[in-house]
Amino acid sequence: MLSSSQEQKIWNALNGFNIEIPSWGFANTGTRFGKFVQLTAATTIDEKLSDAGEVHKYTGCCPSVAVHVLWDFAKGKQSVAEVNEAAARHGVRVGAINPNVFQDQIYKHGSLGNPDPEIRAAALGHLLDSVEIAKQTGSRDISLWFGDGSNFPGTANIRHRKQWFIEGLKETHAHMTPNQRLLVEYKPFEPTFYHTDIADWGMALLMARASGPQARVLVDTGHHYQAQNIEQIVAWLLSENMLAGFHFNDRRYADDDLTLGSIDPYQVFRIFNEIALFEFETGKRADLAYMIDQSHNLKNKVEEMIQTATTAQELMAKASLVDHESLLEHQRKCNLIDAEECLKSAFAEDVRPAIEQWRKSKGLDINPMRAFRESGYLTRTAAERGERHRNAVSSYA
Numbered sequence: 001m002l003s004s005s006q007e008q009k010i011w012n013a014l015n016g017f018n019i020e021i022p023s024w025g026f027a028n029t030g031t032r033f034g035k036f037v038q039l040t041a042a043t044t045i046d047e048k049l050s051d052a053g054e055v056h057k058y059t060g061c062c063p064s065v066a067v068h069v070l071w072d073f074a075k076g077k078q079s080v081a082e083v084n085e086a087a088a089r090h091g092v093r094v095g096a097i098n099p100n101v102f103q104d105q106i107y108k109h110g111s112l113g114n115p116d117p118e119i120r121a122a123a124l125g126h127l128l129d130s131v132e133i134a135k136q137t138g139s140r141d142i143s144l145w146f147g148d149g150s151n152f153p154g155t156a157n158i159r160h161r162k163q164w165f166i167e168g169l170k171e172t173h174a175h176m177t178p179n180q181r182l183l184v185e186y187k188p189f190e191p192t193f194y195h196t197d198i199a200d201w202g203m204a205l206l207m208a209r210a211s212g213p214q215a216r217v218l219v220d221t222g223h224h225y226q227a228q229n230i231e232q233i234v235a236w237l238l239s240e241n242m243l244a245g246f247h248f249n250d251r252r253y254a255d256d257d258l259t260l261g262s263i264d265p266y267q268v269f270r271i272f273n274e275i276a277l278f279e280f281e282t283g284k285r286a287d288l289a290y291m292i293d294q295s296h297n298l299k300n301k302v303e304e305m306i307q308t309a310t311t312a313q314e315l316m317a318k319a320s321l322v323d324h325e326s327l328l329e330h331q332r333k334c335n336l337i338d339a340e341e342c343l344k345s346a347f348a349e350d351v352r353p354a355i356e357q358w359r360k361s362k363g364l365d366i367n368p369m370r371a372f373r374e375s376g377y378l379t380r381t382a383a384e385r386g387e388r389h390r391n392a393v394s395s396y397a
């Protein structure tokens with residue numbers, strides 16, 4: 001049974017916690033071996049925003065949606081004003097703007113790191129278009145991930161590419177308004193497998209620093225080697241005031257995009273704990289964008305996002321229960337067992353009843369998944385969208 005002061009801590013944590021969902025999490029996706037099509041999957045940006053609106057309606061903690069420029073603002077399809085209007089109609093708003101300089105044929109050997117100046121200029125053009133879109137959507141964050149790298153030793157000039165990246169990022173930074181942020185994401189491998197231009201947090205940090213004062217590092221939890229201590233990276237970036245936020249997902253092997261907390265919930269808890277400890281010690285709120293980067297093709301996409309958002313709330317609530325006063329004292333005295341138990345006992349608490357009470361206070365159903373299932377939304381969308389997908393399935397056969 002939680003004490004009333006513990007319940008209060010959980011409520012405070014939940015009141016200050018929103019997590020952004022990705023538009024690409026609602027479309028039919030697959031692996032490089034094929035797609036398993038879902039009849040309820042979204043195709044248009046309007047459908048994606050409608051699905052996102054459902055997640056927010058039942059969880060109350062997902063008011064914004066990250067969008068991918070190429071997938072959601074394809075030329076001639078929908079204007080930015082129409083996307084803004086659709087988001088508002090579905091009860092959400094557009095969040096981080098994600099340029100796409102990894103899919104087009106011209107990017108076979110990279111984008112900002114490409115040896116061909118014309119291709120670098122095309123990539124820069126797309127980044128600048130994305131900054132303009134962000135101005136029109138009122139988005140603070142332009143979130144950059146590059147697939148750039150090489151597959152074979154000796155084939156790319158690593159130092160030249162680093163310099164070209166710095167030039168492109170500086171130019172992009174120069175076009176932002178003073179309240180916007182440039183987020184630099186790193187990833188050790190995939191799609192390239194010998195070298196990746198921005199492969200780890202140190203490289204992302206150098207790139208962000210070289211870009212300008214409004215650039216920060218984005219940590220995607222799936223973008224690390226197996227044994228890496230992600231919470232240490234988080235603590236270091238926080239202490240440098242260089243952490244922008246997260247792309248949350250879980251992983252077993254590489255960038256698996258499994259559901260947050262499905263493999264190692266204690267790791268997510270430890271990340272949240274580092275943030276809570278930073279806030280406790282500094283008395284400042286960490287200005288972070290919490291985002292989900294998952295795209296599922298086996299679980300239902302809307303249900304999976306609800307499951308992820310509620311799991312994030314639970315782990316964040318547990319982290320809010322760590323007794324930081326005692327933890328700091330134990331750390332100072334090197335009381336190893338007692339310090340560790342501070343974390344373990346908070347992690348072991350059942351926070352779900354307190355979260356249910358918080359939901360009640362917000363006029364939400366205490367069980368978002370059940371409420372969503374009872375709403376009949378999936379039956380409706382299967383009827384509306386199913387035919388299109390059934391045709392797609394037969395065309396694969």
Ligand code: PSV
Pocket residue numbers: 024098145185187220247255293295
């Ligand atoms: C790349 O693996 C990545 O994490 C980037 O954030 C992309 O924008 C996203 O996934 C696309 O799914």
Ligand code: MN
Pocket residue numbers: 145185220247293
């Ligand atoms: Mn990501």
